Amino acid sequence: MTICRTLFFLGLLIGLGRSITTAQKITPEQARTDFSYLKRKLDLLHPGMGYYTPKPQMEQLYDSLYNGLTASMDYLTFFRHISPLVTSLKDGHTNLNHKKSFIGKNTRFIPFYIRPVEGQYYISHNVSADTSLHRGTELLTINGRTVSALHTELMEADRSGSDGDNLTGRRQWSLVQFADYYAAWYGWADSITITYRQPADTLIRRARVGCLTLNNFRANMQRRYRNEIDYRPNLSVRVIDTLTHTAILRVSTFMSHKKKDPFQWAFNRRLKRAFREIRNENVQNLIVDMQGNGGGVVLNSAHLLQYWMPKPFTIMEQEEMKKAARNELISRWNPFSALNFSLQYKSNGKGGFANRSSRRRFHPRNRTAFKGNLYFMMNGASFSAATSVLAKTLDAGLGTFVGEACGSAYWGDFAGHFKTITLPNSRIQVRIPLKKLTHAVVADRANGFTVEPDFTVTRSYDDLMTNRDYVLEYTLRLIREGIVARPGINWPATKTRPLQASR
Structure with missing residues (x-):
C-alpha cells in the first residue's frame, strides 16, 4: 500500500487512541447488557452467522465470554473482552470500533512505519524526533515485547479487511496501520521504549521515543518523505515502457472522488477517459494496480470489467439478507421506501429476502475495449469490490496476477x-x-480460497532500503520476458512464453 493511502487511512479504519474516557468503569450488569445486545443484533442481522465458524462453536464462545463478565472493568478491557466474538465471524466487513469519544486531538501514535523482510521487522519511515533511527533499522521490541509477538496479537485481535482464515489481509492491514492497531488495542502513551539494531550493526540498542499526534505524524511525513508519497489520482494512466507498449492503471478505490455523486457518474467519466488514453497510446500490456484497494461500489467494479470482459456478464449470482434487515432499509420518514424495497427484493424462500436484480447483465465495451495482456498487482488489502474484479477476471480465464493473495473470498x-x-x-x-453477496463465478475455476497470485512477490532488504516498488519491477520483468499466465479468451492471439517459477 502506498504512503499516501496509509496517511489517509491512519486514524480511520479502527478506533485510534485514548482520552480521559478510558477511566470509565463498566459494571458487570452493564457489560452483560452490552454483550447480549451485541449478540442479539448479530443473530438478527448478520447474514454470515455460522458461515466460517459453526454456530455451536460461536454459542459456546459467547457463553464463555458472557460468564466471564463478573467484575467491573475499564472501557479498554471490556473492548478487548468482547472482541473474540466479533473476530470469530471471520468476516472482514464486520468491524468492532471504539466509541466516538475515544479519539481526541491529543491521541498519540508510534512514530514509525514498520515493514517485514523475511520474518524480521524494520523501520521504513521514521517521523520521530530521533533522526538516528534510519531506514533499515531492525525494530526488535516495543515496551518489552517483540514486534513479532505484537504483530501476531494484533492480527488476531482485528480481522478487518480479511475473510475466512486468509492471512494476507490481516497481515497487510495490521502492519500498514500498525500505529492505529497498537493504540486501539493497548491504548496510547506519550512515549515508548524500543530496542533495535542499526543497519550493518550487531549491537542491540535501547531508546525512549516520543509518540506523535496525528497532525504531527502527517506533517513530519510530508516534510521528510515528500518525494516518496504517491500522489497518483484514482484511475490515472501512466505509460511506463514504450518499448513493450506498457501502461499502468491505478485503481485505488471503487468510490467516486466526489462526495456528492450518488450515481457514481464521476467515476464512470474518469474510467472512460482512462481507457480512451489507453487506446490512443496503443497500449498492449496493461498493469492494473489494485494494491491497497479496499473496495467501494460494486457497480463501479462492473464498469471496470466492461473494458476487458469478452462476453456479457453478471457480477453477482445472488444477493440475500435476513428478514430483520428489511427494517434497516426502510425509513419511517420516507413513505416510498417500503414500496422501493418491494420492487427491489423478494422472498428467498428461507425466511429472508433476495435482490430481484442481482443478476443484472453488463455488456463489454466495444470501441475502447482493451484486448491486450492484463497484469494485476494485488495484495492483502485488495478487498471487497476489488476482489470482485479479480475473481471475475480469473473466472473468465484472463489476467496474470502478481503480488500476494487478496483479502476477500473468491465466492x-x-x-x-x-x-x-x-x-x-x-x-x-x-x-x-x-x-450475503455471491459472485457469479464457477467454483472450479478458483485458484484458492481467495484469488491467489500466479507470481508471489515479497520484499527484500534491498527493496526496503531503496524504497523500490518491487511488485511493479517484477511485473515489468514478466512483460519484458513475454510471460503471460492467461493470454485471454476470444482475444487476438498473443505471443507467450511458458509460465516460470515465482520469485
Missing part, C-alpha cells in the same frame, strides 16, 4: 448494506453487513 462476501449499532452502556460501535 463472494458479506457486504452491500451496513448497519452500525452502538452498545448502550460502553458506546462501542459495531458495523454489521446486511447482505
Whole structure:
C-alpha cells in the first residue's frame, strides 16, 4: 500500500487512541447488557452467522465470554473482552470500533512505519524526533515485547479487511496501520521504549521515543518523505515502457472522488477517459494496480470489467439478507421506501429476502475495449469490490496476477448494506453487513480460497532500503520476458512464453 493511502487511512479504519474516557468503569450488569445486545443484533442481522465458524462453536464462545463478565472493568478491557466474538465471524466487513469519544486531538501514535523482510521487522519511515533511527533499522521490541509477538496479537485481535482464515489481509492491514492497531488495542502513551539494531550493526540498542499526534505524524511525513508519497489520482494512466507498449492503471478505490455523486457518474467519466488514453497510446500490456484497494461500489467494479470482459456478464449470482434487515432499509420518514424495497427484493424462500436484480447483465465495451495482456498487482488489502474484479477476471480465464493473495473470498462476501449499532452502556460501535453477496463465478475455476497470485512477490532488504516498488519491477520483468499466465479468451492471439517459477 502506498504512503499516501496509509496517511489517509491512519486514524480511520479502527478506533485510534485514548482520552480521559478510558477511566470509565463498566459494571458487570452493564457489560452483560452490552454483550447480549451485541449478540442479539448479530443473530438478527448478520447474514454470515455460522458461515466460517459453526454456530455451536460461536454459542459456546459467547457463553464463555458472557460468564466471564463478573467484575467491573475499564472501557479498554471490556473492548478487548468482547472482541473474540466479533473476530470469530471471520468476516472482514464486520468491524468492532471504539466509541466516538475515544479519539481526541491529543491521541498519540508510534512514530514509525514498520515493514517485514523475511520474518524480521524494520523501520521504513521514521517521523520521530530521533533522526538516528534510519531506514533499515531492525525494530526488535516495543515496551518489552517483540514486534513479532505484537504483530501476531494484533492480527488476531482485528480481522478487518480479511475473510475466512486468509492471512494476507490481516497481515497487510495490521502492519500498514500498525500505529492505529497498537493504540486501539493497548491504548496510547506519550512515549515508548524500543530496542533495535542499526543497519550493518550487531549491537542491540535501547531508546525512549516520543509518540506523535496525528497532525504531527502527517506533517513530519510530508516534510521528510515528500518525494516518496504517491500522489497518483484514482484511475490515472501512466505509460511506463514504450518499448513493450506498457501502461499502468491505478485503481485505488471503487468510490467516486466526489462526495456528492450518488450515481457514481464521476467515476464512470474518469474510467472512460482512462481507457480512451489507453487506446490512443496503443497500449498492449496493461498493469492494473489494485494494491491497497479496499473496495467501494460494486457497480463501479462492473464498469471496470466492461473494458476487458469478452462476453456479457453478471457480477453477482445472488444477493440475500435476513428478514430483520428489511427494517434497516426502510425509513419511517420516507413513505416510498417500503414500496422501493418491494420492487427491489423478494422472498428467498428461507425466511429472508433476495435482490430481484442481482443478476443484472453488463455488456463489454466495444470501441475502447482493451484486448491486450492484463497484469494485476494485488495484495492483502485488495478487498471487497476489488476482489470482485479479480475473481471475475480469473473466472473468465484472463489476467496474470502478481503480488500476494487478496483479502476477500473468491465466492463472494458479506457486504452491500451496513448497519452500525452502538452498545448502550460502553458506546462501542459495531458495523454489521446486511447482505450475503455471491459472485457469479464457477467454483472450479478458483485458484484458492481467495484469488491467489500466479507470481508471489515479497520484499527484500534491498527493496526496503531503496524504497523500490518491487511488485511493479517484477511485473515489468514478466512483460519484458513475454510471460503471460492467461493470454485471454476470444482475444487476438498473443505471443507467450511458458509460465516460470515465482520469485
